[in-house]
Amino acid sequence: MSGDMRFTLKVWRQKNAAEMGRFEIYEAKGVSPDMSLFEMLDAVNEDLILKGEDPIAFDHDCREGICGTCGSVINGQPHGPETGTTTCQVFMRLFKAGDTITIEPFRAKAFPVVKDLIVDRSAFDRIIAAGGYVSVGTGAAPEANTLPVPKEKSELAMDAAACIGCGACVAACPNAAAMLFVGAKISHLGLLPQGQPERDRRSIALRRAMDREGFGNCTNHAECEAACPKEIKMRNIARFNRDYLKASFLSEE
Amino acid sequence: MSLDAKIPTGPLEQKWDNHRFHTKLVNPANRRKFEIIVVGTGLAGASAAASLGEMGYNVKAFCLQDSPRRAHSIAAQGGINAAKNYPNDGDSVHRLFYDTIKGGDFRAREANVHRLAQVSNSIIDQCVAQGVPFGREYGGSLSNRSFGGAQVSRTFYSRGQTGQQLLLGAYGALMRQAASGQVKIFPRREMLDLVVVDGRARGIVCRNMVDGKIESHAGHAVLLCTGGYGNVFYLSTNAASCNVTATWRAHKRGAFFGNPCFTQIHPTCIPVAGAQQSKLTLMSESLRNDGRVWVPKTAGDNRSPSQIPESERDYYLERRYPSFGNLVPRDVASRAAKAVIDEKKGVGPTGLAVYLDFADSIKRLGADVIRERYGNLFDMYAHITAEDPYQTPMRIYPAVHYAMGGLWVDYNLMTTVPGLFCLGEANFSDHGANRLGASALMQGLADGYFVIPYTLGGYLASGGIPSVGADHAAFRDAEKAVEEQTRRLLAVQGRRTAADFHRQLGLLLWDKCGMARNEAGLKDLLSRIPGIREEFWQNVKVAGQKESFNQALERAGRVADFLEFAELLVRDALERRESCGGHFREEFQTPDNEARRDDKNFAHAAAWEYRGDGQDPMRHAEPLTFEAVSLAQRSYQ
Ligand code: FES
Numbered sequence: 001m002s003g004d005m006r007f008t009l010k011v012w013r014q015k016n017a018a019e020m021g022r023f024e025i026y027e028a029k030g031v032s033p034d035m036s037l038f039e040m041l042d043a044v045n046e047d048l049i050l051k052g053e054d055p056i057a058f059d060h061d062c063r064e065g066i067c068g069t070c071g072s073v074i075n076g077q078p079h080g081p082e083t084g085t086t087t088c089q090v091f092m093r094l095f096k097a098g099d100t101i102t103i104e105p106f107r108a109k110a111f112p113v114v115k116d117l118i119v120d121r122s123a124f125d126r127i128i129a130a131g132g133y134v135s136v137g138t139g140a141a142p143e144a145n146t147l148p149v150p151k152e153k154s155e156l157a158m159d160a161a162a163c164i165g166c167g168a169c170v171a172a173c174p175n176a177a178a179m180l181f182v183g184a185k186i187s188h189l190g191l192l193p194q195g196q197p198e199r200d201r202r203s204i205a206l207r208r209a210m211d212r213e214g215f216g217n218c219t220n221h222a223e224c225e226a227a228c229p230k231e232i233k234m235r236n237i238a239r240f241n242r243d244y245l246k247a248s249f250l251s252e253e
Numbered sequence: 254m255s256l257d258a259k260i261p262t263g264p265l266e267q268k269w270d271n272h273r274f275h276t277k278l279v280n281p282a283n284r285r286k287f288e289i290i291v292v293g294t295g296l297a298g299a300s301a302a303a304s305l306g307e308m309g310y311n312v313k314a315f316c317l318q319d320s321p322r323r324a325h326s327i328a329a330q331g332g333i334n335a336a337k338n339y340p341n342d343g344d345s346v347h348r349l350f351y352d353t354i355k356g357g358d359f360r361a362r363e364a365n366v367h368r369l370a371q372v373s374n375s376i377i378d379q380c381v382a383q384g385v386p387f388g389r390e391y392g393g394s395l396s397n398r399s400f401g402g403a404q405v406s407r408t409f410y411s412r413g414q415t416g417q418q419l420l421l422g423a424y425g426a427l428m429r430q431a432a433s434g435q436v437k438i439f440p441r442r443e444m445l446d447l448v449v450v451d452g453r454a455r456g457i458v459c460r461n462m463v464d465g466k467i468e469s470h471a472g473h474a475v476l477l478c479t480g481g482y483g484n485v486f487y488l489s490t491n492a493a494s495c496n497v498t499a500t501w502r503a504h505k506r507g508a509f510f511g512n513p514c515f516t517q518i519h520p521t522c523i524p525v526a527g528a529q530q531s532k533l534t535l536m537s538e539s540l541r542n543d544g545r546v547w548v549p550k551t552a553g554d555n556r557s558p559s560q561i562p563e564s565e566r567d568y569y570l571e572r573r574y575p576s577f578g579n580l581v582p583r584d585v586a587s588r589a590a591k592a593v594i595d596e597k598k599g600v601g602p603t604g605l606a607v608y609l610d611f612a613d614s615i616k617r618l619g620a621d622v623i624r625e626r627y628g629n630l631f632d633m634y635a636h637i638t639a640e641d642p643y644q645t646p647m648r649i650y651p652a653v654h655y656a657m658g659g660l661w662v663d664y665n666l667m668t669t670v671p672g673l674f675c676l677g678e679a680n681f682s683d684h685g686a687n688r689l690g691a692s693a694l695m696q697g698l699a700d701g702y703f704v705i706p707y708t709l710g711g712y713l714a715s716g717g718i719p720s721v722g723a724d725h726a727a728f729r730d731a732e733k734a735v736e737e738q739t740r741r742l743l744a745v746q747g748r749r750t751a752a753d754f755h756r757q758l759g760l761l762l763w764d765k766c767g768m769a770r771n772e773a774g775l776k777d778l779l780s781r782i783p784g785i786r787e788e789f790w791q792n793v794k795v796a797g798q799k800e801s802f803n804q805a806l807e808r809a810g811r812v813a814d815f816l817e818f819a820e821l822l823v824r825d826a827l828e829r830r831e832s833c834g835g836h837f838r839e840e841f842q843t844p845d846n847e848a849r850r851d852d853k854n855f856a857h858a859a860a861w862e863y864r865g866d867g868q869d870p871m872r873h874a875e876p877l878t879f880e881a882v883s884l885a886q887r888s889y890q
Contacts, residue, residue: 003527016802034526042531042752049750049796049805057804059319061492063532065633066417067323089636114463115802118319122440125320129432133425134384138304138702141375141382145339148393158386158411161418165322194384 003032005097009044011056012104017112017120023102026056033093037074038063040092041103057116063088065229068164071171072117073104078168078227086166086229106171110178110214121167123213124181130209131202132185134194147193160187162230169224169232175216180224182206183236186243200247207244256509256860256875259663260364265881269368272664273707277714284309287713288472290457291315292444292499295324296416296694297677298478299423300701306430308706313470314427315442315459317494322424325480325492326697329416330537330630331400332408333380333694335373340397344405346370351882353692356402356582357657357685358834358850359884360512360858362877364664365682372703373695377409379702383422387411400690401538402582402889408691413537413629419694423701442468443807445738446731447475447503447673454503454673455721458731460739462807465800467732469723474672474709477503478701481656481678483516485815485822486767487759489653490522490535496811497818500660500679508668509860509873511661511681513818514826517688517835518768519654520586523637524606533652534637536609536630538690541579543614543623544647546570546586548607552597558608558646569593573845577889584687584835584848585889587651591768592846601648610646651768655693657684657835658825661860661875665708666700669860672718674709676700681858686834739799742809747792751809754789758782758812758819766823771839775827779820786816821861821870828872831855843886852884 007028014021028040038060045055061069070087074080080090095101103117111119149157161184169180186203189195195202218237225234261272279287287310291302294316302314318324338344350370354361381387381395388396388410397406411418430436441462448456448469456471482497483489504510521536547566554561569589571578581589590607593599600606615623620643624631631642638648660668660675662682667674677697684692721727761781765774789812797803832841832848833855841849850856857874864871 032527032529035529036531039529039531043529045805046750046752049794050748052746052794052796054797055805057802061318061323061494062325062328063493064328064534066414067318067325067327067492069318069323084632085636091637091639093639118802121319125322125428125431125438125440128322128425129428131432133429134382135429136379136382136426137307138300138379138426138706139375141378144337144374144377144381145394147381149389150393151389151391154386154389157384158414158418161386161411161421162414164417165320188386189384192384192386194382 003030003035005031005033005092007031007040007095007098008100010100010102013056013116014113016115021113031092033091035092036063036088037080037090037092038088057118059118060088065089066164068166071106071166071168073106073171075102078106078171079229083226084229084231106167108170108176110176111167111170123215124165124167126213127178127182127206127209128185131198131205134189135198149192153191157188157191160184160191160232160236163232164230166229168227168229170215172223172227173216174221174223175219177218178210178215179218179237179240180228180232180234182210183240184232186240187236190239190243199243200250203240203243203247204251256661256873257663258362258875259665260362261664265363265367268364269371276707276711279710279714281309285311287311288313289474289476289709290470290472291476291478292457293324293478293480293679294321294427295326295478295480295677296420296423296697297701298324298476299420299427300698301476301478301676301705302436303423303426303430304702304706305709306435309435312430312436313439313472314436315439315444315457317441317443317462319440321427321438321440322421324420325495326420326694327417328492329694330413330535331539332398332410332415332691333376333419334400334407334691335377335409335695336370336407337374337377339395340406342405344407348405349373349407352403353683353689354685354882355887356689357687358848358887359685359852359856359879360833360877361683361685362858363879363881367881368704369683369696369699372699375703376695376698380419380422383425385411385418385422398539399542399580401541401580401586402689410539413627416694419698423698444479444499445502445735445810447506448727448731449506449670450721450725450727453671453718456723456728458728458735460735463802465798465803467735469728469732471721471723471725471728473713473718474674476674476676476705477660477679478676479679481659482818483653483656485759485819486653486763487756488525488530488533488763490519490533493532496814498811498814500675501814501818503660503668503670503673505863507670508673509661509862510658510821511858511860512658512825513822513861514829514836515657515686515834516653517583517655517657518587518651520583520590520651521609521649522652523634524601524603524648524650534633535652535654536634536647536649538583540609540627540630543626544579544609544611545613546579546607546609548593548598548600558600567593567598574889581889582687582689587768588837590651606648606650608646609649611642612646615643653763653767655688657681657686657688661858665711666704667708667712672712674705676705686836738810739806741790742793742795742806742813743799745790745793745795747794749792749794751793751795751805751812754785754793755812755815758785758816762819766826769837769839770826772827775823778823779827782816782820782823789813789816824870825859825861829855829859856884
């Protein structure tokens with residue numbers, strides 16, 4: 001079921017981190033409404049390869065909205081115009097035939113461009129390494145039902161744990177803050193009894209790691225919440241702030 | 254070379270404990286003298302790397318994603334099995350063992366499967382302690398759901414995102430080790446060769462996917478945790494980067510490949526919509542708990558589902574399998590779907606789909622309960638198909654999902670190359686000819702958290718592993734071979750893309766070596782694959798440069814390996830002259846179209862030995878002996 005829609009694509013091309021980037025124009029033909037944006041880009045890339053040109057580099061893996069690998073800014077919005085969606089789940093039925101679609105990478109100081117639409121998000125890994133976990137070695141766990149967890153709490157923890165680490169929150173934020181990403185991790189673990197022993201330490205360590213990586217500050221624009229493909233809520237940031245303040249007051253360092 | 258599975262002696266229930274007691278230990282002070290290379294950071298790789306790091310080994314962990322948190326384990330939806338018996342419904346280690354052996358159609362090794370069932374409970378303990386937010390009851394205890402192939406509720410879950418939550422748990426443990434310096438993480442690296450020195454695995458050669466540089470890494474042991482090869486079929490539920498390259502290259506360096514023809518076709522996926530489609534999306538099997546599968550009774554009935562009255566619907570799973578109903582195992586459900594579609598009763602625009610209907614459950618439980626259980630899956634379905642499954646039944650179709658086959662390993666998870674271990678989906682070990690739902694996550698984490706920490710120590714402590722650095726000549730040779738292949742790929746400059754070859758191969762395989770196979774079709778494939786491979790090397794077009802970020806080059810390398818591996822898969826399917834689990838040979842079926850095993854001739858695992866390009870591989874057999882279960886015709890009626 002190949003379609004007959006055409007689009008003009010304005011795509012950011014950049015060879016590597018060192019070189020300057022620019023927009024290039026491509027035509028996409030034979031697009032059907034059931035195709036995903038990535039399937040359209042696949043087709044454009046096939047043509048580019050056959051012409052001996054460098055295909056458009058973009059990150060993707062699961063193509064079902066769960067791995068967090070993909071991420072581009074589509075028509076000015078991280079992950080595109082729909083809410084609660086990753087870039088890989090943008091389908092062409094969303095656009096009008098003939099539209100011009102602008103595709104560019106997530107832009108943030110802490111996410112340098114690797115190539116074209118691909119950015120380096122390893123800052124997120126370093127933040128988690130600073131303490132975004134429960135320190136329990138393999139084999140040291142008590143029986144699973146030892147600690148009851150109220151269902152409401154575990155559901156709230158799951159809401160926060162659903163973060164896929166894509167970085168759209170950072171890309172959407174005018175300050176390129178990582179507060180929603182970090183707040184989600186703080187909430188996920190802070191809501192569970194297993195996360196309590198390290199709760200104070202964690203909020204301080206993650207806050208410091210975030211600053212070290214060059215992310216900006218939250219000034220309550222709420223763009224992150226709007227862009228989040230997993231619809232993680234701003235109240236996780238509030239929880240993070242509370243935990244951090246409390247921990248700093250109590251801190252003996 | 255003869256295969257020694259190294260199954261410990263003694264009664265089944267005591268094998269693992271005895272083995273752990275008799276396995277040599279590496280004392281804590283000596284562990285830091287060992288370098289361990291772990292390739293892949295999914296559930297198996299991340300849990301192994303983290304656990305080994307905690308023990309004091311120096312670990313290098315490699316993944317081809319930009320972060321270890323993104324491996325394909327993350328996409329597993331439904332859940333993870335364990336024999337906790339919290340619902341008090343008759344579960345036990347023995348029952349989980351039995352269900353898994355039976356579900357695998359008696360083609361897995363008893364001792365391995367029993368160990369898997371034994372450690373299953375510790376996995377749940379571990380994950381809960383890490384803060385994995387499992388589903389809970391109002392009283393605060395853990396909640397369970399049912400899954401295909403079992404009559405007890407033993408599946409733990411985090412909504413429809415269980416794989417994601419378990420992986421984030423393992424990733425957290427891994428990052429804790431990264432912070433302490435015990436594990437070094439190498440993202441965006443693709444392993445392109447295994448380095449064997451004096452008969453032992455001593456390291457890997459990989460490509461840095463950012464700058465294209467070829468790197469060598471040496472160690473005392475190598476663990477491949479690189480997932481399954483389902484993408485050989487082009488369209489599958491696997492993530493785009495899933496490939497066979499690491500295991501295939503290890504195979505060419507001496508690791509036998511076990512049961513490559515055992516591939517799982519998952520019954521509940523969103524049907525193919527168009528020719529440009531790049532992947533298929535799974536709808537968790539857990540949906541079959543509350544959804545009823547049906548097609549119209551009359552062939553060619555293309556009324557909309559709401560217009561087909563109850564009396565004209567065929568709930569074929571409930572009809573054919575009254576005791577398991579919609580919860581039959583995956584292979585059985587997929588084949589039953591194929592049977593009705595072959596009778597032209599398929600639905601939707603392509604006719605290649607069946608209905609999965611929630612109307613009864615919504616009536617019985619209310620839409621809110623269904624939303625709570627499956628909300629994200631319903632949303633995903635609606636998003637992809639632009640149809641609302643609360644109003645109209647889902648359309649589903651089987652798709653390639655999982656590889657039961659993989660590198661052959663012994664009880665210690667070691668391949669036929671000493672020092673090379675293989676964990677998780679990448680190995681062939683625990684699922685026989687068909688994997689039960691919610692068992693992949695269990696196996697990945699069992700291997701990584703609770704098996705390899707013991708068995709790797711046994712290998713290292715047995716001594717005789719001299720120190721070898723990445724400056725050894727064997728690394729130079731492997732690097733040269735990798736550079737040469739890259740050069741060749743870029744030099745062809747033909748007229749077809751790698752993706753185009755991949756599509757061609759995949760469609761052929763799906764057609765003749767997919768849900769049903771027969772001798773003529775398999776022979777036809779064997780005669781055609783070499784031609785496609787040959788054309789690939791004369792006519793592929795790869796753009797870009799060697800030393801740069803080059804996704805076209807990455808893809809081409811993987812397709813080149815799929816083109817070699819596919820032939821082994823087909824050969825294995827041809828040689829296994831029986832039907833079992835996901836391997837359905839049309840010549841071997843019962844009068845009511847169920848798989849007919851041949852236990853006299855095929856109660857064994859096939860392990861293939863590579864003998865050089867252009868040479869036929871050699872088939873070895875590891876006989877499977879069953880002491881605790883009696884071989885029976887699998888019945889879910
Ligand atoms: S590719 Fe995995 S979330 Fe988009």
